Amino acid sequence: MTTTLERLWDEPPARALRWVPGTDLAALDCAGTPGWAGTKPEGEQLVASRAGELADLQERLFADGRSGGNRSVLLVLQGLDTAGKGGIVRHVVGLVDPQGVMHRSFAAPTAEEAAHGYLWRVREALPRPGYLGVFDRSHYEQVLVVRVEGLEPEALWRAHYDEILAFEQEVRGVGTTIVKVALMVSPEEQKARLAERLERRDKYWKYSPGDIDTVRRYPQYVGAYQEMLDRTSTEQSPWHLVPADRKWFARLAVTELLLxxxxxxxxxxxxxxxxxxxxKARLAAS
Amino acid sequence: MTTTLERLWDEPPARALRWVPGTDLAALDCAGTPGWAGTKPEGEQLVASRAGELADLQERLFADGRSGGNRSVLLVLQGLDTAGKGGIVRHVVGLVDPQGVMHRSFAAPTAEEAAHGYLWRVREALPRPGYLGVFDRSHYEQVLVVRVEGLEPEALWRAHYDEILAFEQEVRGVGTTIVKVALMVSPEEQKARLAERLERRDKYWKYSPGDIDTVRRYPQYVGAYQEMLDRTSTEQSPWHLVPADRKWFARLAVTELLLxxxxxxxxxxxxxxxxxxxxKARLAAS
Known part of the structure; x- marks a missing residue:
């Protein structure tokens, strides 16, 4: 059943956005809309038109879990500050029944979390059968912020690539489909979004002076993302790279990948x- | 700011629905719409018109929690099978950002949960500062299903009323506002909703032969609810009794109570x- 709007994808989004190892991330057009030939209003319409099917499939997944099935879906959202992860949770994940969602946002680990190793809190948050799990940041921070901010020696964080691949293999083994999405904003857009937080009284709480350090280290983060994408995009759980300067496109892309x-x-x-x-007879007689 | 639709409440919903200890629960009209003089379409419109303010207030709550505030809100939903708790989570809680919601559905306790005492898993699920917690069933099952199904001797479950009051006092003490809602369906509507699950292939998974036991024990459940309401409706955390034969009214009522x-x-x-x-200067210079 192909709708008119669907046909605005030149190629299926899962293919158009799939990371091809070796691609030069620094050369990405963060304002691009790879695979999508439509306009912003058309993209927004397509997202809205997906709500019914997304909610229906999520309920089937939930029903499956309640009935002994082991399947679940885990959406991993990575992206620099201001890349729009939160907006995606609100606008895309918000399309389905909150009862079937296990959402977890990973901030800097607490002392207890750190003492258990970085995968401990991640395992705790994995979706149970039937659930849609959503990670806002994830185990991948261990090769991103940890690397760029120098929180571990290189030999240690370098070992995480293989650990993560083994971990994800285990997770898939118990029935979880992992959808990995990296959102990329340009440095200009990132600065503009931070500036907006300083202009609006209702956005101050989202700002912290430390955010400027991230802006300054943008090139180092791109390097860390490049290696993460190259090393951990696998046949079974590929990364999808979503240019995120246009929020509407990022939301459209994640909607389509999840669907x-x-x-x-x-x-x-x-x-x-x-x-x-x-x-029926028992109930009628009760 | 009173809208035209709002004026269809004869009295504020929190007052119209508030449990008055000693009221005869068995005499409740489960198809009633206490306090509401409007129609179903008007009720649905009012719910829809609340979405913006609910989402805004929830974001303020979240921002407060991120900024060191200790406040949170806990919505406790109790009701017999088919009373529509799930629909309320989907349609009312679904109006706000899933990032700010901590939802927990309480089924029969696991062996580990039971070994820790009934309040353990409840404490684990309490909303952190800034969050809207939602309990689908709750600690109150310990004076409902446990009592009616005879899972504990009377002396034990009777002690839970005081334990629960002490527990809620402690929870309020750390900044949580507790909104307690009991949904009541009539036995006829309950049977009709179960019958529907047997008519629709996409609803079989919601049905279990044990549901008929609940139907048969309807009067015992009413007795257990009566005592729960009388004993645990307090000035600080009153119960609200919501007639739930009309799903649209139950959703309207909970929307208004939460708001x-x-x-x-x-x-x-x-x-x-x-x-x-x-x-601003630092960012511009970065």
Whole structure:
């Protein structure tokens, strides 16, 4: 069932956005809309038109989990400050039933979390069967902020690539489909978004003086993202790189990637585990 | 700012729905719309018109929590099977940003949960500062299903009323506003909703043969709710009784109760903790 709006994708978003190892991340056009030939209003319309199917598939996933199925979906959102991860949770994840969502935002680890190793809190937050898990930042911070801010010696953070690949293999093994999305904003857009937080009284709380350090280290972050993408984009759990200077495009892209992942599960409705006619009779007699 | 639709409340919903200890629960009209003089379409319009303010207040609450505030809101939803708790989470809680929601559904406790005492898993799920917590069932099951199904001797479950009052006092003490809602469906509507689950292939997963036991024990459940309401409705955390045969009314009622609780916090935006002009200059120079 292809709608008119859907046809504005020149190629399927999962293919158009899939990271090709070796691509030069520094050369990315963060204002681009790879694969998408439509306008902003058309993109917004397509997102809105997906709400029903997304909610339906999420409910099927939930029903499957309640009925003994082991499948779940984990959306991993990575991106620099201001890249719009929060807006995606609000506008895309917000399209489905909150009962079926396990959302976790990873800030700097607490002392207890740090003492358990970086994958401990991540494991705790993994979606249970039937759930859509959403990570706002993730285990990948261990090869991003930890690397750029020099929080661990190189030998230590370098070991994380393999650990992460092994971890994700284990997670897939228990039935979780991992959708990895890296959002990239340009340095100009990042500065403009930070500046906006300083112009609006209702945005002050989102600003911290330390944000400027991230701006200054933009090139180092690009280097860390480059290696992360190259080293951890696998056949089973590829990275998708989403240019995020246009918020509407980032939301459209993640909507489509999530929808594609849910569709690929081929979820039906669980069959009755009881005799339907007998239960109707029992209920009528009760 | 009173809108035309708002004026369809004859009295404020928090007052119209507030449990008055000693009221005869068995005499409740579950199809009633206490306090509301409007129609179903008007009720639905009012809910839709609240989305913006609810989302705004929830974001202020979240911002407050991020800025060192200790306030949070906990919505406790109790109700018999089919009372529509899930629909309320989907349609009312779904109006706000999922990032600010901590939702927990309480099923029969696991062995580990049971070994820790019934308040353990409840404490674990309490909203952190800035969050809207949502309990689908709660600690109150310990005086409802536990009592009716005879899972504990009377002396034990009777002690829970006081334990719960002490627990809620402690929770309020750390800054949480508790909004307690009991949804009541009539036995006829309950049977009709269960029958619907047996008619629709996409609803089988919501049905279990044990649901008929609940139908048969409807009067016992009413008795257990009666005592729960009488014993645990306090000045600081009163129960609200919401007739739930009309789903649209239950959703309207909970929307209004939640909105009232958020409004009562008088939330502004956190002030800047830095020199705004100095940061603008630093950012421009970065």
């Amino acid at each position: 594609g992942a849910l569709r690929s599960l081929g979820l039906g409705w669980p069959p009755a585990t009881f005799d339907v006619e007998a239960e | 009232g609780a958020l409004r009562s916090l008088g939330l502004g935006w956190p002030p800047a903790t830095f020199d705004v002009e100095a940061e």
